[in-house]
Amino acid sequence: MATQGQVITCKAAVAYEPNKPLVIEDVQVAPPQAGEVRIKILFTALCHTDAYTWSGKDPEGLFPCILGHEAAGIVESVGEGVTEVQPGDHVIPCYQAECRECKFCKSGKTNLCGKVRTATGAGVMMNDRKSRFSINGKPIYHFMGTSTFSQYTVVHDVSVAKIDPQAPLDKVCLLGCGVPTGLGAVWNTAKVEPGAIVAIFGLGTVGLAVAEGAKSAGASRIIGVDIDSKKFDVAKNFGVTEFVNPKDYDKPIQQVLVDLTDGGVDYSFECIGNVSVMRSALECCHKGWGTSVIIGVAASGQEISTRPFQLVTGRVWKGTAFGGFKSRSQVPWLVDKYMKKEIKIDEYITHNLTLGDINKAFDLMHEGGCLRCVLKMNE
Ligand SMILES: NC(=O)C1=CN([C@@H]2O[C@H](COP(=O)(O)OP(=O)(O)OC[C@H]3O[C@@H](n4cnc5c(N)ncnc54)[C@H](O)[C@@H]3O)[C@@H](O)[C@H]2O)C=CC1
Ligand SMILES: N[C@@H](CCC(=O)N[C@@H](CSC=O)C(=O)NCC(=O)O)C(=O)O
Numbered sequence: 001m002a003t004q005g006q007v008i009t010c011k012a013a014v015a016y017e018p019n020k021p022l023v024i025e026d027v028q029v030a031p032p033q034a035g036e037v038r039i040k041i042l043f044t045a046l047c048h049t050d051a052y053t054w055s056g057k058d059p060e061g062l063f064p065c066i067l068g069h070e071a072a073g074i075v076e077s078v079g080e081g082v083t084e085v086q087p088g089d090h091v092i093p094c095y096q097a098e099c100r101e102c103k104f105c106k107s108g109k110t111n112l113c114g115k116v117r118t119a120t121g122a123g124v125m126m127n128d129r130k131s132r133f134s135i136n137g138k139p140i141y142h143f144m145g146t147s148t149f150s151q152y153t154v155v156h157d158v159s160v161a162k163i164d165p166q167a168p169l170d171k172v173c174l175l176g177c178g179v180p181t182g183l184g185a186v187w188n189t190a191k192v193e194p195g196a197i198v199a200i201f202g203l204g205t206v207g208l209a210v211a212e213g214a215k216s217a218g219a220s221r222i223i224g225v226d227i228d229s230k231k232f233d234v235a236k237n238f239g240v241t242e243f244v245n246p247k248d249y250d251k252p253i254q255q256v257l258v259d260l261t262d263g264g265v266d267y268s269f270e271c272i273g274n275v276s277v278m279r280s281a282l283e284c285c286h287k288g289w290g291t292s293v294i295i296g297v298a299a300s301g302q303e304i305s306t307r308p309f310q311l312v313t314g315r316v317w318k319g320t321a322f323g324g325f326k327s328r329s330q331v332p333w334l335v336d337k338y339m340k341k342e343i344k345i346d347e348y349i350t351h352n353l354t355l356g357d358i359n360k361a362f363d364l365m366h367e368g369g370c371l372r373c374v375l376k377m378n379e
């Protein structure tokens with residue numbers, strides 16, 4: 001193939017500084033080294049975690065960088081020793097790696113993987129602790145080990161899920177982050193059982209995927225909590241059965257939920273990234289067994305708190321990354337579930353734009369009507 005082993009120059013959206021508009025640049029993408037894969041990204045969506053890092057509030061945020069982590073594409077070339085994918089394979093880059101060899105992967109207790117995490121947190125590749133992206137010789141940092149706001153990216157081989165080539169890449173790109181996170185928070189982390197009462201704080205893509213997961217798990221009541229009442233209509237289509245807007249009440253929202261549910265919910269999910277709401281989500285849980293799962297990402301310096309008595313009396317506080325899914329093993333399974341119409345994806349896509357419109361896409365994200373905006377990379 002003509003580009004194998006060559007530097008590729010392509011378009012990418014570069015974040016030079018926190019909160020300054022992204023700039024579409026000609027970026028040089030070096031060939032993959034041993035254990036690395038270069039991917040032609042065809043579609044990427046935007047996630048709120050991209051906006052979070054761009055805001056400057058992420059302690060791991062490095063600039064200049066190429067953000068993006070919810071995407072799909074085709075393998076362009078592979079480095080030495082890469083055996084599980086080859087050029088032409090359809091893939092989803094996975095910010096949560098799965099090496100199957102490290103202490104985390106072998107524990108059977110977590111989907112976190114330790115193999116490349118220090119490198120991805122430092123915006124570089126593990127082999128030489130350098131970036132594969134540059135502009136006229138000046139390095140540009142990677143982000144989350146994925147950097148999908150580029151027409152080509154280089155990732156570690158442990159961060160690539162090979163998927164059904166029949167799957168539409170403009171849809172299954174969403175399986176790179178938000179939808180699996182919500183579904184997995186219910187199925188893997190909380191393990192919601194039939195009949196359970198569930199409260200969901202925040203009805204964006206992640207919260208709606210929690211609702212979808214809770215409905216399929218057989219929850220009897222799914223209570224959506226959001227300060228934007230416009231979210232309620234769309235949330236019904238994902239399984240939410242009741243709605244509560246904290247702005248409509250004078251008392252703390254946890255008390256409202258305890259009163260509505262004869263003592264509290266069985267499971268709650270925080271899908272916002274607000275530490276005060278995280279407290280409410282824990283404290284609306286039923287004494288003795290209620291479990292609250294933190295999904296939202298809170299800014300650097302933020303801390304959670306509650307009276308220890310809340311835990312002494314049986315409530316459980318948990319968190320989840322990528323919904324507890326093992327990425328390389330289970331993303332292909334999620335793609336298959338979508339192909340069999342067992343999970344939704346299309347319904348989360350409210351906007352379609354191109355890479356050149358990326359700043360507009362971020363503006364849309366901050367407006368209430370946008371769930372996921374998918375960018376076509378090659379226009
Ligand atoms: N743990 C993980 O693996 C992952 C975490 N995330 C995080 O999950 C969070 C949610 O992501 P999205 O659904 O994409 O965000 P989103 O911004 O689309 O949704 C958040 C929702 O919360 C609502 N909201 C805001 N403040 C509120 C309040 N005080 N009370 C009630 N509702 C409130 C908003 O109206 C909105 O509907 C983000 O923090 C994101 O960074 C996202 C993906 C993976
Ligand atoms: N660098 C951030 C980390 C934020 C975070 O918790 N990220 C989630 C994924 S959010 C996706 O949209 C995650 O998987 N965390 C586990 C991990 O290993 O990063 C910060 O420090 O706040």
Ligand SMILES: [Zn+2]
Nearest residue numbers: 047049177178
């Ligand atoms: Zn994300």
Ligand SMILES: [Zn+2]
Nearest residue numbers: 099102105113
């Ligand atoms: Zn591992």
